[in-house]
Amino acid sequence: MPHIVKSTILSAPSNAVWAVLRDFNGHDRWHPAVAASTIERAQTSDKIGCVRRFKLRDGSELREQLLALSDLEQTFSYCLLDTPIPMFNYVAHVRLLPVTDGDRTFWHWESRFTARPEDSKRLTEMVSEQIYQAGFEAVRKHLSEAV
Amino acid sequence: MARVYVSTVVNGRSDRVWARVRDFNGLPNWHPAIAESRIEGGEPADKIGCVRDFRLRNGDRIREKLLGLSDYDMFCTYSILESPMGVENYVATLRLTPVTDGDQTFLEWTAEFDCAPDREAELVGNIGGGVFQGGFDALKRSFGG
Numbered sequence: 001m002p003h004i005v006k007s008t009i010l011s012a013p014s015n016a017v018w019a020v021l022r023d024f025n026g027h028d029r030w031h032p033a034v035a036a037s038t039i040e041r042a043q044t045s046d047k048i049g050c051v052r053r054f055k056l057r058d059g060s061e062l063r064e065q066l067l068a069l070s071d072l073e074q075t076f077s078y079c080l081l082d083t084p085i086p087m088f089n090y091v092a093h094v095r096l097l098p099v100t101d102g103d104r105t106f107w108h109w110e111s112r113f114t115a116r117p118e119d120s121k122r123l124t125e126m127v128s129e130q131i132y133q134a135g136f137e138a139v140r141k142h143l144s145e146a147v
Numbered sequence: 148m149a150r151v152y153v154s155t156v157v158n159g160r161s162d163r164v165w166a167r168v169r170d171f172n173g174l175p176n177w178h179p180a181i182a183e184s185r186i187e188g189g190e191p192a193d194k195i196g197c198v199r200d201f202r203l204r205n206g207d208r209i210r211e212k213l214l215g216l217s218d219y220d221m222f223c224t225y226s227i228l229e230s231p232m233g234v235e236n237y238v239a240t241l242r243l244t245p246v247t248d249g250d251q252t253f254l255e256w257t258a259e260f261d262c263a264p265d266r267e268a269e270l271v272g273n274i275g276g277g278v279f280q281g282g283f284d285a286l287k288r289s290f291g292g
Contacts, residue, residue, distance in 0.1 A: 008248035009156050097255065101155035101283060106253045108244065136248060 001089075002124045005110040006132040012143045014098040014105040018074045020139055021094060024066050025052055030142040031135050033057055051081065060084045067091070080113075087123055088114045107136065148236075149267045151258040151275040155283040159290035161245040161252040165221045167286065168241060171199055171213050177289065178282045180204055198228065207231050214238070227260075234260040234270060254283060 010017055020030060025045035028037040036055040040063075043050040051065050062083040069076040073095070080090040092111035099106055109132045115123050157164050167177050172192035174181040184201035186192050192199070193216055200210050207230070215224035221244070227237040237260035244253045256279040262270050 005245075006247045007245065007253070009246055009251065009253070097154065097253070098152075099154050099156055099253070100152065101280065104156070106154070106156070106244070106246070133248065 001112050001114055002120050003112050004128050007108045008136040010105040013103050014096045017105045018096055030138045032138050086119050148259055148261055149271055151271050153275045153279040154255045157252045157286050157290050160250045161243050164252045165243050177285055179285050180281055234262050236261045
């Protein structure tokens with residue numbers, strides 16, 4: 001089972017980063033791969049179990065469900081429901097931790113999924129670089145522009 | 148119960164930083180406040196339950212017991228058996244996590260303990276800002292930032 005772990009340090013307090021990340025329906029405002037995001041059934045984006053529908057820049061669509069969200073721990077978890085990509089049982093966890101030395105943020109993003117053996121390497125690289133690493137850079141840019 | 152949380156980033160790969168801090172008997176090698184350390188009973192320093200008896204540069208003596216050590220998850224948990232600090236039920240954990248975006252390591256040092264209410268702020272400040280941050284600063288210096 002592929003296991004992806006990516007992490008970075010952001011030069012902003014964790015509360016500021018969390019304010020950006022906690023909106024499960026707000027990723028279209030910062031992630032370059034996401035063109036549009038909506039929550040199904042008009043639910044609020046912090047209701048556990050809500051489903052977001054992403055339209056990606058390449059035109060494909062996917063649905064993801066919020067599994068857990070904690071303002072205290074600054075964490076959230078979600079899974080993929082439908083996607084045109086041959087990934088299965090995808091569950092991801094995002095976690096922020098304060099770097100007290102310098103008021104920065106440690107951002108940890110990890111996931112596990114299943115895939116056909118011939119797809120594993122390509123999908124791991126795609127998620128690691130185009131989703132996670134690109135997300136890190138996008139939020140870094142988003143935060144510096146917000147100041 | 149009082150809580151201390153201090154974290155930092157060191158410019159070195161986590162396996163190298165871990166190699167520096169995993170030795171439960173090795174505080175004098177990297178922490179500037181510690182003068183000398185020994186493990187009681189001639190036990191190995193990575194035997195869970197072993198006790199380190201160390202002396203600070205200010206003369207204080209502290210005995211601490213190793214409760215948990217994981218090379219896989221890169222953490223070390225220990226409790227204070229004896230100290231002049233006036234703390235009870237003191238349990239601390241030093242944990243390392245790799246930063247994949249660059250060869251850096253995220254370090255967290257946490258402690259929980261009971262103490263007299265009027266001493267809590269002072270102890271939290273001394274342990275977090277003094278002992279833990281002092282160790283982090285030394286590690287950052289030795290790894291170049």
